[in-house]
Amino acid sequence: MQTTLAPEYQGTPDGLAAEAILRKCVHCGFCTATCPTYQLLGDELDGPRGRIYLMKQVLEGEKPTRATQLHLDRCLTCRNCESTCPSGVDYGHLVDIGRKLVDAKVERPLAEKAVRWALKEGLPSPLFAPAMKIGQMLRPLLPAGLQNKVPAKQDAGAWPTQSHPHKVLMLAGCAQPSMSPNIDAATARVLDAAGIQSLVVPKSGCCGAVKFHLNDQDGGMAQMRANIDAWWPLIEPGNSSGVEALVMNASGCGVTVKEYGHILRHDPAYAAKAARVSELTRDLSELLPELVPALRAKLSDRPKPGLVFHPPCTLQHGQKLRGGVEQHLADLGFAVRLAANESHLCCGSAGTYSVLNPELSYQLRDRKLGNLQPAANEVIISANIGCITHLQSGTNAAVRHWVEVLDAALQV
Numbered sequence: 361m362q363t364t365l366a367p368e369y370q371g372t373p374d375g376l377a378a379e380a381i382l383r384k385c386v387h388c389g390f391c392t393a394t395c396p397t398y399q400l401l402g403d404e405l406d407g408p409r410g411r412i413y414l415m416k417q418v419l420e421g422e423k424p425t426r427a428t429q430l431h432l433d434r435c436l437t438c439r440n441c442e443s444t445c446p447s448g449v450d451y452g453h454l455v456d457i458g459r460k461l462v463d464a465k466v467e468r469p470l471a472e473k474a475v476r477w478a479l480k481e482g483l484p485s486p487l488f489a490p491a492m493k494i495g496q497m498l499r500p501l502l503p504a505g506l507q508n509k510v511p512a513k514q515d516a517g518a519w520p521t522q523s524h525p526h527k528v529l530m531l532a533g534c535a536q537p538s539m540s541p542n543i544d545a546a547t548a549r550v551l552d553a554a555g556i557q558s559l560v561v562p563k564s565g566c567c568g569a570v571k572f573h574l575n576d577q578d579g580g581m582a583q584m585r586a587n588i589d590a591w592w593p594l595i596e597p598g599n600s601s602g603v604e605a606l607v608m609n610a611s612g613c614g615v616t617v618k619e620y621g622h623i624l625r626h627d628p629a630y631a632a633k634a635a636r637v638s639e640l641t642r643d644l645s646e647l648l649p650e651l652v653p654a655l656r657a658k659l660s661d662r663p664k665p666g667l668v669f670h671p672p673c674t675l676q677h678g679q680k681l682r683g684g685v686e687q688h689l690a691d692l693g694f695a696v697r698l699a700a701n702e703s704h705l706c707c708g709s710a711g712t713y714s715v716l717n718p719e720l721s722y723q724l725r726d727r728k729l730g731n732l733q734p735a736a737n738e739v740i741i742s743a744n745i746g747c748i749t750h751l752q753s754g755t756n757a758a759v760r761h762w763v764e765v766l767d768a769a770l771q772v
Contacts, residue, residue: 361385361412366421373626374457378419381454384447385412391441391451396706396724397434405431408441408451415458424462432459434720436713437573438673438706443680452678453622456573463575479712480574484566484583489538508753509715516541520552527557527602529591531617534566536610536745543745546767547609547644553770554654556647559603563590567613572623573711581627584620588633595640596633606637609644609763611744612711615678617641643679644763645743648688656692659769665739667696667765668732670751672744673706685743685762692766696741699731709750725754741765 361382369375391408392398398407405414411431418424432455439452468476482488495502495510502510528551536543548558564587572580594601608614621638624630669686676682686696708714708724734740734757741762742748752759 361387361416363416364420366419368421369419369461374461375419378415378454378457381450382412382416382419384449385409386447388446390444390446391449394440394444394704396436396438396440396708397720399705400720400723401434406434408435408449411435411455411458412449412451415454415461418458418461418465424465426466429462429466429468432462434717436673436706436708436710436724438710439677440673440704440706443677443704456577459575460577475716476574476712479715480571480576480579483570483712484534488534492538505718509749511539511749511752514540514542516545517549519545519548520558522552522557524552524555524557525602526555526604527559528605528607529564529594529603530558530560530607530609531567531587531613532560532562532564533610533613534570536613539749540745540761542764543609543761546761546764547607549767550651550655550763550770551607551647553658554651558607559594561590561594567616569612569616569711572616581623584624584634585627585630587617588620588630588637591637592633595636597636604640605647606641607644607647608641609743609761611643611672611675611679612746614641614643615674618679643675643681643743645675645681645684645688648684652688652691655766655770659692660771662769664694664769665765666735666737667694667762668734668738668740669696669698669762670707670728670732670740670742670747671698671703672742672747673710675743676704685741689762689766692769694765694769699728700733701731702727703731707747707751709744709746711746714746714750721750722754725750729754739765 363379363382365375365379389409395407404410414428414431435455437452437455441451496513499507499510530544551558566583568580568583571583593599594603606617608617618638618641621635624634689696706724707728708721714721729751732740740751740757740759743762748759748761
């Protein structure tokens with residue numbers, strides 16, 4: 361797609377990056393067929409191709425409007441279009457640039473700004489954990505909309521204490537430890553059973569995705585640098601810590617940390633360190649081929665539940681990891697199936713999307729649950745805290761992280 365950048369964007373990092381991405385787009389429209397918002401709304405401007413045209417117009421100097429902003433806001437950033445695109449258009453990075461440029465020129469309504477500020481400052485805040493505890497205590501009294509965002513209180517169980525020669529780092533995180541602490545503890549126990557020790561550096565916090573995707577890109581990058589600083593003594597070349605990887609059990613965090621190298625590529629102080637972090641980062645499912653032989657003999661003889669797997673967009677489209685969870689859990693004796701239809705489509709969670717765009721989000725949730733159709737003896741599994749919480753709000757079936765199910769099968 362030929363683009364003539366406006367003078368204000370010529371020679372800038374954002375302008376050059378956007379122009380390079382736009383050159384790959386051939387207007388084919390294959391992306392519209394797999395775009396969740398286009399499926400719901402049927403509007404070209406609520407599909408990837410239409411949004412690309414809108415961003416191109418802004419880059420060429422046309423003044424964006426509130427409508428431009430809303431069409432970009434309605435994008436889930438699920439990146440399904442990237443999996444579909446035959447030309448390799450890097451839509452996810454393009455929409456980050458487009459939103460930044462549009463927000464610089466279009467003032468948001470005060471109420472909307474307040475909600476977005478509360479999300480980007482509240483979720484990564486140390487106050488989020490005590491606030492979640494209060495919410496869980498009062499959960500039966502909360503209105504349905506808030507109950508959907510507050511999962512029932514969960515016992516995490518014991519964190520393993522045995523030391524192993526093989527070590528990995530885990531992200532301290534923000535929302536997940538407060539909402540579903542058992543996911544991290546279950547991850548540590550499963551890795552421990554396979555002879556791998558899990559370490560958490562307390563000063564590593566939010567991965568930066570919340571702020572970055574709410575267009576506080578400076579704030580998001582500051583959190584990324586803080587994580588790099590916290591991890592660096594254990595992962596710098598030549599250290600003797602024994603840490604072999606950074607393991608992410610929330611695919612939304614994983615896709616972001618894998619992109620630290622790209623996001624901080626222009627930072628002279630952090631570019632090389634960020635590239636090192638991205639190189640070492642693995643989604644938990646990527647360790648399964650090594651874990652299966654060690655875990656197979658340790659599984660209990662109890663009957664295993666049937667599993668229906670919802671692969672998060674951040675796993676299957678963002679990280680391009682497909683099939684691994686199903687294959688390797690099957691190797692361990694679990695019966696795993698995908699949704700009967702549209703397993704590639706977003707469930708509507710998409711980070712803070714379910715708060716900012718609830719109507720579309722809940723339509724996508726119900727559509728996803730209709731396709732998953734869990735039977736009475738089946739558990740819905742996923743790989744991202746946002747998807748798990750969002751899906752659980754619409755069903756009585758249990759929705760869990762796949763590592764929790766594996767952990768339960770290892771316990772005698």
